[in-house]
Amino acid sequence: MIGPAPLVWLGAAAIIAAVLQLRRAWGLSRRSVLANGMGWALMLLGSLLALAGDGAWGLAVASLFGMACAALLLAHAAWTSPRGKARASERKAHALPEPGEPRHIGRRLITFLLTIPLAFAASLLAALGARALFAMAGLNDADGNAIALLLLPLLWGALAFWLLMLSTRRAQLICLAAPAAGGLVLTLVGGAL
Amino acid sequence: MRLAISKDAVQRALSAHAAIGLLASALLYLICLTGTLVVFYQEWQRIEQPDAPEMTAIAPEAVQHAVASVLAAEKNKPRTTHLYVHMPVEGLPRSTITTDHQAVHIDADGKIAGPEENSWSEFLLGAHYALNIPGLVGMTIVGIFGVMILALTLSGLVAHPRIFRDAFRLRTRDNHGVGLADWHNRLGVWTMPFSLAIAVTGSMIGLGVVGAYGLAGAFYKNDIEAAYAPIFGEEHAADARPAPLADIAAPLAWLAHNEPDARLTYVILHDPGTRGQHTQLIAEHPRRLIYGETYEFGADGSYHGKVGLSDGHLGQQLAASTYNLHFGNYGGLPVKIAYVLFGFALTIVVATGTSIWLGKRQRRGLHEPRLRAGWDGVIWGVPLALALTLLARILLGNGAPLIAIFWLAAIAIPLVAIVRPEPRPKTLLRRLLIVSVTACAAAALLGIAA
Numbered sequence: 001m002i003g004p005a006p007l008v009w010l011g012a013a014a015i016i017a018a019v020l021q022l023r024r025a026w027g028l029s030r031r032s033v034l035a036n037g038m039g040w041a042l043m044l045l046g047s048l049l050a051l052a053g054d055g056a057w058g059l060a061v062a063s064l065f066g067m068a069c070a071a072l073l074l075a076h077a078a079w080t081s082p083r084g085k086a087r088a089s090e091r092k093a094h095a096l097p098e099p100g101e102p103r104h105i106g107r108r109l110i111t112f113l114l115t116i117p118l119a120f121a122a123s124l125l126a127a128l129g130a131r132a133l134f135a136m137a138g139l140n141d142a143d144g145n146a147i148a149l150l151l152l153p154l155l156w157g158a159l160a161f162w163l164l165m166l167s168t169r170r171a172q173l174i175c176l177a178a179p180a181a182g183g184l185v186l187t188l189v190g191g192a193l
Numbered sequence: 194m195r196l197a198i199s200k201d202a203v204q205r206a207l208s209a210h211a212a213i214g215l216l217a218s219a220l221l222y223l224i225c226l227t228g229t230l231v232v233f234y235q236e237w238q239r240i241e242q243p244d245a246p247e248m249t250a251i252a253p254e255a256v257q258h259a260v261a262s263v264l265a266a267e268k269n270k271p272r273t274t275h276l277y278v279h280m281p282v283e284g285l286p287r288s289t290i291t292t293d294h295q296a297v298h299i300d301a302d303g304k305i306a307g308p309e310e311n312s313w314s315e316f317l318l319g320a321h322y323a324l325n326i327p328g329l330v331g332m333t334i335v336g337i338f339g340v341m342i343l344a345l346t347l348s349g350l351v352a353h354p355r356i357f358r359d360a361f362r363l364r365t366r367d368n369h370g371v372g373l374a375d376w377h378n379r380l381g382v383w384t385m386p387f388s389l390a391i392a393v394t395g396s397m398i399g400l401g402v403v404g405a406y407g408l409a410g411a412f413y414k415n416d417i418e419a420a421y422a423p424i425f426g427e428e429h430a431a432d433a434r435p436a437p438l439a440d441i442a443a444p445l446a447w448l449a450h451n452e453p454d455a456r457l458t459y460v461i462l463h464d465p466g467t468r469g470q471h472t473q474l475i476a477e478h479p480r481r482l483i484y485g486e487t488y489e490f491g492a493d494g495s496y497h498g499k500v501g502l503s504d505g506h507l508g509q510q511l512a513a514s515t516y517n518l519h520f521g522n523y524g525g526l527p528v529k530i531a532y533v534l535f536g537f538a539l540t541i542v543v544a545t546g547t548s549i550w551l552g553k554r555q556r557r558g559l560h561e562p563r564l565r566a567g568w569d570g571v572i573w574g575v576p577l578a579l580a581l582t583l584l585a586r587i588l589l590g591n592g593a594p595l596i597a598i599f600w601l602a603a604i605a606i607p608l609v610a611i612v613r614p615e616p617r618p619k620t621l622l623r624r625l626l627i628v629s630v631t632a633c634a635a636a637a638l639l640g641i642a643a
Contacts, residue, residue: 056481
């Protein structure tokens, strides 16, 4: 079997160096933009080298080295961590009502409907709209369809998160309606349906 | 300049993180755990059936002979529509023929060696892929959980503003939940590239059919095959009139001669023994994420071209890369081991998420033994149920009702724990798990030795 290209090894080494540099930077008593920047720059450089060496395969392999390096540093931190007296967080997540608090079952059910089925529908329409837009821009069907299949989960995940960050139903409905309407219009303009 | 997230946004993100986490936790944990184990799908098959014939390569003529033998053995059954030959590869050096009716191993001479017996590996794959739910429903549900991981990652990042700053601090010896939170946050941060890759590819695979139906409805007059065709190639028209068996040896020889670096993984014969039959070869390309390139041949063995997964449109290459990137099949055993370690880390992140939430409630004075015991039942009951299925497979054979055993145990254990929460079931379940895993290992080793 042919081994990875030399650039992949270089990329992996740069990503490992990036993890080590970030550890140093994040351990400083004061935040240093330069130290942090060096870490992220090494990460970017390593990724680009691995990509240049063996494409997506090279990047996937090199990133495993970075994660493995971080795992070893974490294992060391776990092993050497002294017994502490820190109190754990008691931040309320408000995921379930505390005793005596109203259950708000209807409100929770609506939130579920917005973030799961409706956000799915909006994401699908937006993904189809993007596909129609790409087709109008001259992109071939293979690229357009693959992008639509990739966008569907990405948009849904982002939309589900963003909907839960909004404080009013009105804002949530707008957040759902915008990509859905945009996607539908583009799909219709693109000659589909 | 310093970017800061408002307190209100942090609190909302924490609520979102907890809400999604709680909604998804039990099944997400099951999906992550089975996904971690199924990385060794090939190796499990070798453990399940240690006496199947193995070989590093098989001659084209032997494959031709084997296909003819298998089809001859099925002459009294409805004609198979697809015939797959799994070719010997590094992780699974076995030749196996699968039709609509059976799956058999063949030896290096092309003789039928006996039935394939890999029901546990298939059960495990089915549990991860579709929660053992037949059809597209299970796969789509699992795809939704991939989306949930994406949303959990986003909300987790916003909910923990110091998550990168503290990324190397792991206070394992702190009480009161600090250690648990550190494990959750640190493993979450450092496996993030892996988790995002797994989540995006998993949700693409799981929701792929739903997305394809959308594409078909919008752009291809509801023809789902037409929606897939630009990426994976077109299905040929069937012609059911009988014909002599296609020449399979010639395509294999063609590939060896013209693509010497490609590693053949599958031979697919469509509509064998009919005038519409044609052959596809799936071959891996070294140092690529794609599962393989598809080479097309006519019934007479003539080369008709390739689909373009290796060098066609970027969309084709992207779609073909999702499977290997998801299952860790792109770099041999070292990558598989890395995937198991990171997969296990992701499983711990999911498991500790709900434990952290329960711990916070407990520290605020909420005594909820049933919730706590139920979650113990999930964390330790699911692996225990998996171990029981493996034990059943080894002791009862390939026909053991694995799906029934698993789901009965995986549902009953948390329920019993909820009904009878005291004493806390964690210790008992842990011990049972250790005993079961040890029994599995002993039984498997005895089986291999025998």
